[in-house]
Amino acid sequence: MQKIGVFVCHCGTNIAATVDVKAVAEALKGEPGVVFSTDYQYMCSEAGQNLIKNSIKEYGLTGVVVCSCSPRMHEQTFRKAAQSAGINPYMVEIANIREQCSWIHKDIWSATEKAIILGKAAVAKVQLNAPLTAGESPVVKRALVIGGGIAGIQTALDIAEAGFEVDIVEKQPTIGGKMTQIDKTFPTLDCAACILTPKMVDCAQNEKIKIYSYSEVADVKGFVGNFTVKIKKKARYVDEDKCTGCGICTEKCPVKNVPNEFNMGMDNRRAIYIPFAQAVPKVATIDANYCNMLKNGKCGVCSKFCTVGAIDYKQQDTIVEEKYGAIVVATGFNPIKLDDFDEFAYSQSKDVITSLEFERLTNAAGPTSGTLLRPSDGKHPHTIVFVQCVGSRDTSGCGKTYCSKICCMYTAKHAMLTREKYPDTDVYVFYIDVRTPGKNFDEFYRRAVEEYGVHYIKGMVGKVVPRSDGTLMVQASDLLSNEQLHINADLVVLAAAIEPDKSARSLATMLTASMDTNDFFTEAHPKLRPVESPTAGIFLSGVCQGPKDIPETVSQASAAAAKVIGLLAKDKLTCNPCVAQANELMCNGCSSCEKVCPYGAITYSDKEFRMPDRTTAIRRVASVNEAVCQGCGACTVACPSGAMDLKGFSNSQIMAEVDAICK
């Protein structure tokens, strides 16, 4: 029998106004095991915590029940207090009489009655609590960053800066991500390449950073502090160590008609290619889908011209296994496919383009060397219509319900830059709302309207109709003047919604990290732990967590790095002691628990047992890796004999709570 102390918190008037706290303390005095029961103004205050500590000593308490706010709020506080007074922190139970009682009930009588029952349930549970000791596990002092865009680059640089080793896995042949395709950045209009490429070079040159380009994560095992990751290095048919990036092969390759993804397919590249001049690593890659040598063994031109003998047609995918203490997800985004938005004629006319394509059309390294020309006929567009929210804030089911956040600003940028460079151009922007909540953002937008004369029209474009003269008839409504508009445009630019990269979903499964319905990774707490996944040891950087612009991405990347550094700085981690435990004497060895365990925490072994009939038998029994188990309890229900139980939430504890509540 435990000696239990009960502490009922007033929480000022938060609880005391609707719950008769004295009556609760009084009623719980009579419960079996309770040797002390009292109430206090603020249990979480220092004085309140001291009350607990002193009572533990004075009454020799072995268990503590605090009737207060949600355990999500102060469970840790009270556990620490109990621990400092010499009892096991897991001998503390919280009865939530604020969020789940005083705040939702108006009637004092029923709220008090409920508070007493919740208190009794906590007392009944703590009766069966056992002291739990958290295990420790070592930390591998190396981090993995998945994704080599600006988010991943910044995170890696910051981690490396702190002195820890960090690997970047990037599925493209080069790091840099989407930012490499952007011409200028809002609201300062500095050149994206000028601020990004030095960071890419830093990564390549930092001896703490290892870049796995053209690679993907194939498998993740383990747990915080101790992940084992298999990285698949895709065959690029070029020896990375030998290739000097001279680029001769990319000029000599006879296959010239490969759509160039860097320029959004608006020009071509060769079958062997370096994505762009500042690529890191600056190493050529053979596109196996187009290479004649790989397809039918006839060619070998690049190999002939390569002076260092870097071409290796026989190269295979290889798997590298590495151990990491922390993993940062920085998988970024893609604009959505616009196939479902036929009204904008994206698939019918070359002159209906996405904003990212527009970005390439204005970039000096782009297909037009930076001169804004219509993709269809290479002529100067004189009327450009920008359409906002294509697939964003869309409840029709075709697009995304969320706001993609960056489109308002980059469209203002596009409009402004167009007007600056080509003052003879008419620029229209159709919008639902213009959202500019950022430093210098609204000023930037106002400049576009006021100084550059961009026509901002509140309303949606209903239809874009390609006409025989090559122009585009844009039908729209102006919601402010309530007019139907028909604009004869030369170019239509669609601000497509952005969505998480498709690879994120399967990655989330490997990482056992949770995602929301839009496939954005879920943060551990939306406000207080925004860069951590609920899965320990997994951190989030950049758009994989939600739409954000470059400054936000970089700040989140640094924040994630700070969290990783905090983790890697520790030598050992304390595990969650509320984990599953198998009673070997009752275990059937049936493997049901193993099948439902999401962490692979359960293993089986044959052990020798002294049986009840005093014979010796070898039996197959389950055991739980306490460092891997996260304590969900799926196994406990899969186990028919009840051999598998969960510490801290045992069958008997939960049933004791049920009994107390139903009394």
Next chain:
Amino acid sequence: MQSEMIKRAKELLASGEVARVVGWKAGEFDYDITPGVFTTAEELDSAFLYNDLCEANLSKYMIAQSRKEGKTLVFLKPCDTYSFSQLLKEHRILRENVYVIGVPCDGKVDVDTVKATGLTGICSMTSDGETVTVKTLYGDSTMSKADAMSERCINCKSKKHVVYDELLGEEGDVVADNHRFDMVEKIEAMTPDERFEFWRNELSRCIRCNACRNVCPACSCEKCVFDNEQSGAFNKGASDSFEENMFHIIRAFHVAGRCTDCGECSRVCPQNIPLHLLNRKFIKDINELYGEYQAGENADERAPLNTFTTEDVEPSIVYERGGKQ
């Protein structure tokens, strides 16, 4: 068939391939056959039996027998092999210590079914595969075998052996067009009040003798929750109607997705409670909600409760589906 089986058993014993044989032993009245272990040719000659009255499923005995020194030969009927295979899947039987001979079965004659026709004082009962001859204290009679078979054999789900080392006789097929869910459907079609009445009437007869549990090949726990004082479900007597419900619901739930529908539970119930109708409800629900699944059929397939799809139906389907209101 019986002489062939004895011949093979003797051969395997003589060659030292197996150390013992698990089969059926003759009783006093032809119908009271006991599962038995034979270790010598003499025992086999004097008591080994296989005929249309050998109802018992021998698979569960192999949990213990397979842990003995040397191999054990067991004769399994088609439906017994499903239980055996399920036990293998759950690592309960050491396969390398068992020699399985599959034996054919075209339905077993059930003494309770014969008694239900009104015959009493049955001293002898024999079947030639077509006709059953019954000798009683009060005269002799015959009936067709079909009339003497229990429901589980009439609605046989498979005459195919899913696991064996050797087969005697001809191999059969899965019986796709059985009517084993008819009674479940009938109960589902009742109103909730009728269903409650029906099951109360059945389960209130339970005397908690545990015969259903102890005979069940899926109920092979080292320690059953109902025998474990720490489990919170412990109870010994059917002290309250709640306990009767609790025991049978939880037992059915624990074997859900694992029960092969061998029907032993209903066969052995001294109170004639149709316990298989609980298991079949789960089987039917699983088939309808998660796709056809036959426990024991496939060694690699995951049990339906140990897997999921992201598109699974919501529990609220019970409100729409369920039975009649």
Next chain:
Amino acid sequence: MFTLPVSKLNDLFAAVASTRKLYLPVDDEASGHAEYKVWHEGVTLSNALNTARSAKDFFFPQTENLVDFKMEGKTIEVIDTRTESEDFVVFGVRACDARSFDILDRVFLAEPVDSYYKNRREHGVIVTLACTRPEETCFCTVFGIDPTNPAGDVSGWIAGENLYLSANTEKGEAFLSSVSKLLAESDDEAVKAQQAEVKEILKKLPLGSLDLTPFKPENLLKLFDSKRWKDLSEACLGCGSCTFVCPTCQCYDIRDFDTGHGIKRYRCWDSCMYSDFTRMAHGNPRLTQVERFRQRFMHKLVYYPSNNEGIYSCVGCGRCLAKCPISMNIAKVIKALGEEA
């Protein structure tokens, strides 16, 4: 001896039921069995030879509350929940079950007297009925029971169109006088004729010739050490069906049930076949199923008679023969051990 036309049985039942509860074997449609049920208008007597469950439930129910404890704060109050039993009549008990009451009495009414059992026993009147159509599983005659002349407070026979009743005890006399208006005096010719007829059938019973001579106290160790227990028990599932349908098995367990408001201390049937039977701090004294199995039959055939003037604690009702899931039973044990002895 008194008589009453069978056509008037309903009147007799009505008369008895007007003053106390009347139980009698009734056909149960769902199970196909006969079971004892309370008589009310419309209920008819079963023609079955016997009920699936024995009649011991009347005096020794499967579960019964012994005492309650109530906790108030930190004090415990003990509440005696015993009440005086109602009077009741059990009609249609067969000779085997009637004998089982004697066997139970020797356990429960010996010092220290089991007041729960005694309370019920004193308030129950047993009206037996002679058997006319024994089953192949019947072997009561082996234990010296005459199924044509059953004991009980009142012995009964249904012969031809009439029921015949004859009181054996004071309770029985009182019972008959309470319904005397319905009864007529009669000779015992019809009864005797029927007894002679049934005895001819009894001679044909396949288990009628079971030999109990080896089962005597001096053979205790020899029987205990028999090699046969192993193979006889090999297939035993360790369930309790034999013990729970048995009219003489009297083992029980006492348990506490926490209702949330207090404790109900109850007893329930237990079975020596169970692995946790008579478990003590060190575990079950009988480690294997062989030992548990042996215990049950040794108790029925050797230990009980040793302590009770040679009376076996089996009445040959045949229920366990019909109900054992693996068809292992006392008849097979008697034969197997007998052969050896």
Next chain:
Amino acid sequence: MQVKETNEFKPKIVAFCCNWCSYAGADLAGTNRLQYPADVKIIRVPCSCRVNPMFILRAFQRGADGVILCGCHPGDCHYTTGNYYTRRRMTLLFSMLDYLGIEKERTRVEWVSAAEGAKFAATMNDFVATVTKLGENKRLEDLRCKAK
């Protein structure tokens, strides 16, 4: 404390809430002062998949009139897959209870995220109303526990 005498039926409701979503959702309902009847008492479990059918039957035995289980939305389980198992287990269990003629409306599973305080309160209001309408649990009761 004054004692309020009332004859109106007040159901006993046990709500099992997973720690990560639904318990937080219940907290949010509290933070937003969204009212629901005091008949609902919450038991915190790490995941909805921790809830054993035995707990549900136990609640009914001990006097509960309704049992509701709340977890993260499918796909959002903190433990990735827990609620998928819950979904299968409870679907089968509820179907079995229905098969036995036990009012299926006394049991429910709802997915409530940490952000859905309003849904939590609305769900509880609706569930309490449903169970109140059904009245006292008779079909899965244990008379020993009911007698005071």
